[in-house]
Amino acid sequence: xxxxxxxxxxxxxxxxxxxxxxxxxxxxxxxxxxxxxxxxxxxxxxxxxxxxxxxxxxxxxxxxxxxxxxxxxxxxxxxxxxxxxxxxxxxxxxxxxxxxxxxxxxxxxxxxxxxxxxxxxxxxxxxxxxxxxxxxxxxxxxxxxxxxxxxxxxxxxxxxxxxxxxxxxxxxxxxxxxxxxxxxxxxxxxxxxxxxxxxxxxxxxxxxxxxxxxxxxxxxxxxxxxxxxxxxxxxxxxxxxxxxxxxxxxxxxxxxxxxxxxxxxxxxxxxxxxxxxxxxxxxxxxxxxxxxxxxxxxxxxxxxxxxxxxxxxxxxxxxxxxxxx
Numbered sequence: 501x502x503x504x505x506x507x508x509x510x511x512x513x514x515x516x517x518x519x520x521x522x523x524x525x526x527x528x529x530x531x532x533x534x535x536x537x538x539x540x541x542x543x544x545x546x547x548x549x550x551x552x553x554x555x556x557x558x559x560x561x562x563x564x565x566x567x568x569x570x571x572x573x574x575x576x577x578x579x580x581x582x583x584x585x586x587x588x589x590x591x592x593x594x595x596x597x598x599x600x601x602x603x604x605x606x607x608x609x610x611x612x613x614x615x616x617x618x619x620x621x622x623x624x625x626x627x628x629x630x631x632x633x634x635x636x637x638x639x640x641x642x643x644x645x646x647x648x649x650x651x652x653x654x655x656x657x658x659x660x661x662x663x664x665x666x667x668x669x670x671x672x673x674x675x676x677x678x679x680x681x682x683x684x685x686x687x688x689x690x691x692x693x694x695x696x697x698x699x700x701x702x703x704x705x706x707x708x709x710x711x712x713x714x715x716x717x718x719x720x721x722x723x724x725x726x727x728x729x730x731x732x733x734x735x736x737x738x739x740x741x742x743x744x745x746x747x748x749x750x751x752x753x754x755x756x757x758x759x760x761x762x763x764x765x766x767x768x769x770x771x772x773x774x775x776x777x778x779x780x781x782x783x784x785x786x787x788x789x790x791x792x793x794x795x796x797x798x799x800x801x802x803x804x805x806x807x808x809x810x811x812x813x814x815x816x817x818x819x820x821x822x823x824x825x
Contacts, residue, residue, distance in 0.1 A: 551581075553588050582606070632676055681711075
């Protein structure tokens, strides 16, 4: 009688099917790419440590990666010791910050996104032309703080909601202008601008759309994708305005949506009864995190991926001469 156990046929476990729609454009924009490169070049030029005032971009993975290379992140210039270089974040800073750096003799590099800098210059021009500015944005966001810091106190009034636009009281004399944060909901902002123009027909607006191309493009891609999805995952930080707007856009288009920083934050219970998932990433989220999420899905599902491309981005911003000369 044989002591050898009979061979058992291996029956592979069949994974449930999952269709994943991947939005394009997604992830890093030109301004974020430039800002990160500025910190890396500063570390190459001056060595560690290089201080960075505020998170260079709103993404923990990016910030932690730069910390590992020798960057030290602080919230205020007072935390930067004398004699070390400092980089200002992509969101922009009030004029008082570089002025204080110069007063202290600090070497600094401004990594403000050029599209945010454009809004700063527009604010200066409007105020110089006698306008009071109604600024559409989110209270406390670094970009809003930086833009308000370009003009004298009291020269701008913040508009956060359509209700604000309908109720705002303006100075009795003088002209009016409006500007917007660059990372807002395209649709919400259009509604607020329309209300301001209805109430103040002579209000002066920006020469072009202040909402940046990357914000608009990422929202357009989600709009095209979300109606086909049961669930949309947005990779981005909770304090990332453009990432939060992507989640909101997906929900408006009828899909449940969650904001996650990386694959470990996925609750797989979200996938119960789901056949099609949309995937995108905010402008501060690197592509490696998108691939990490796709890999996690592939471990649990038989994944079929489809790219939803609504635009091709080829924007590149120049680096500061102080780092390239």
